[in-house]
Amino acid sequence: MLYRVVNSPYILPFSATLTGLLLWLGWPTKPLAFFLFIGFVPLLYMEKAIVESGKHKSPGYTFFKWAYLAMLLWNAFTTWWVSHSTLPGGIAAVVFNSALMSIPLMAFYFTRKYLGNTIGYISFIVYWIAFEQFHLNWDLTWPWLTLGNGFATLNTWVQWYEYTGFLGGSVWVLLVNVLIFLVIRNYPQQRVELKKLWLPLALIVVPIVISFAILATYEEKGTPTEVVVVQPNIDPYQEKFSGHENFISYEQQQQRLISLSEQKITPKTKFVVWPETALSQDGGYWEEQLKQYRSITELENFVQSHPNIELVTGISTYTFYGDNGDASPTVRHLEGFGYYDSFNTAMHINRRGEIDIYHKSKLVPGVEKLPYPHIFKFLGPLAIDLGGTVGSQGSQDTRDVFYHSLDSTFSAAPVICYESIYGEYVSEYVKNGANLIFVITNDGWWSDSPGYKQHLQYATLRAIETRRSIARSANTGISGFINQKGEITDRSEWWVQDVLSQTLLANTELTFYTRHGEYIGHSSLWLALLVFTGAVGSAIINRKKQKPTVKVATRA
Structure with a gap:
């Protein structure tokens, strides 16, 4: 059966489809991460078949066409849910991200062609990791399908992320795929020697054994801290904003948050955490006059009515720049008013009546951020509308930490929604002093x-990467707590009102990954540049050798 498949005229579409399906099967939340270790094998086999068959007039284009299909299927099967918030945006994300993923695959094809098999297959790993690193840091960033994320459901396999970060998981996946492919690459011309699979199998098993050993010996560290997280369950499509069909007044929304919080607050509670954009109002909250709003005064009174608590909440805010049109790349202008910026903000109200704010800075492309706003600012009105914002929101350069005013031993990273999928980004809060992580989000957009x-x-x-306990407050779910081992110790249900309380440990020690960041990714970027330069140089030399020489006839 397998022999007939390999020799079928449909081997190329079959291989592309199989790669897409295997990578989807291995993705969370299915506990089937093993499929990631073979997901790229059909694609590598396909590339070899295209090159060696001699049947294709343009083998490079043929490989691109089927590689793109493989990436398109993986993206579509795994992230189709983005279309719940915006159908055009969801389609664009799948189509565009698949095209981006095809770039390192084509670089691998080019490199193997001119530098041979050894460097070629090494470059497959290097280019993909370099792509993932680049995709973490540019304005069209969308790292949802970073391969290392694939072990999120089976994180007992990757406790060593405290040393490598999630890009270490990406290297693991790619290396095993290449080694398995090298064993079977000559099938059916040669029989597969199963004994040669010992190396890739060992490479799967050994890191898992190391991970379980780390898990068995790791002891959580830090000072006990009681935290309350609230899940108000306000429908972002129907109830959240004025003008919605079943709009709940902003006053009622705030009262719901307070009432739910009261159910779990004790004299030991240090922090109460509310979700992303929990506080909104028509006309917005202007940061220059936050203390003048009655709703903010009510929250200050709420904080003071309990002996130890401080509040961390999401809020939509604005900053006024007057006539300064160059105040920021994302500045907006309102005729007759002036220039201003809009922010997705985390606000901290402490016991001294002081207010700290942090502006979300990893913004969703097209939804919260117009890519490269200093260049494409004129396209702002075309940005996707999600949650009442159009165009680019503002951001900040630093990862601010919220310290408890009565005891600075307790400090929290205010991580807003999308920011939580960035490993090095989150670790910057920890390097700045955070010994707890608060993730505030509104995932109701995705249904x-x-x-x-x-x-x-x-x-x-x-x-796991930072060895920090996490408190997660999500508007419609799932809220909960995660310990330093990556274990979800308590969680709410989806789309219900809830409030949870737990004592977390505020750890102050820094992991190797926190200290050094994405060293794997940064190294891969430089190595990819070096290898690709070598491939280009080899291609130029090769073409010069093939260039025919013109002989000039001479008279005898």
Whole structure:
């Protein structure tokens, strides 16, 4: 059966489809991460078949066409739920991200062609990791399908992320795929020697054994801290904003948050955490006059009515720049008013009546951020509308930490929604002093889909990488707590009102990964540049050798 498949005229579409399906099967929240170790094998086999068959007039284009299909299927099967918030945006994300993923695959094809098999297959790993690193840091960033995220549901396999970060998981996946492919690459011309599979199998088993050994010996560290997280369950499509069909007044929304919080607050509670954009109002909250709003005064009174608590909440805010049109790349202008910026903000109200704010800075492309706003600012009105914002929101350069005013031993990273899928980014809060991580989010945009479940699971990887306990407050779910081992110790249900309380340990020690960041990714970028330069140089030399020489006839 397998022999007939390999020799079928449909081997190329079959291989592309199989790669897409295997990578989807291995993705959270299904506990089937093993499929990731073979997901790229059909694609590598396909590339070899295209090159060696001699049947294709343009083998490079043929490989691109089927490789793109493989990436398109993986993206579509895994992230289709983005279309719940915006159908055009969901389609664009799948189509564009698949095209981006094809770039390192084509670089691998080019490199193997001119530098041979050894460097070629090494470059497959290097280019993909370099792509993942680049995709973490540019304005069209969308790292949801970073391969290392694939172990989020089975994070007991990757406790060593505290040393490598999630890109270490990506290297693991790619290396095993290449080694398995090298064993079977000459089938059916040669029989597969199963004994040669011992190396890739060992490479799967040994890191898992190491991970379980780390898990068995790791002891959580830090000072006990009681935290309350609130899940108000306000429908972002129908109830959240004025003008919605079943709009709940902003006063009632705030009262719901307070009432739910009261159910779990004790004299030992240090922090109460509310979700992303929990506080909204028509006309917005202007940061220059936050203390003048009656709703903020009510929250200050709420904080003071309990002996130890401080509040961390999401809020939509604005900053006024007057006539300064160059105040920021994302500045907006209102005729007759002036220039201003809009922010997705985390606000901290402490016991001294002081207010700290942090602006979300990893913004969703097209939804919260217009890519490269200093260049494409004129396209702002075309940005996707999600949650009442159009165009680019503002951001900040630093990862601010919220310290408890009565005891600075307790400090929290205010991680807002999408930011929680960035390993090095989250670790910057920890380097700045955070010994707890608070993830505030509103995943209701994605409806009841794999999106919010994957988002929760990804947070467990941040706990392992930094060895920080996490409190997660989500508007419609899933809220909960994650310990330093990445174990979800308590969680709410989806789309219900809830409030949870737990004592977390505020750890102050820094992991190797926290200290050094994405060293794997940064190294891969430079190595990819070096290898690709070598491939280009080899291609130029090869073409010069093939260039025919013109002989000039001479008279005898």
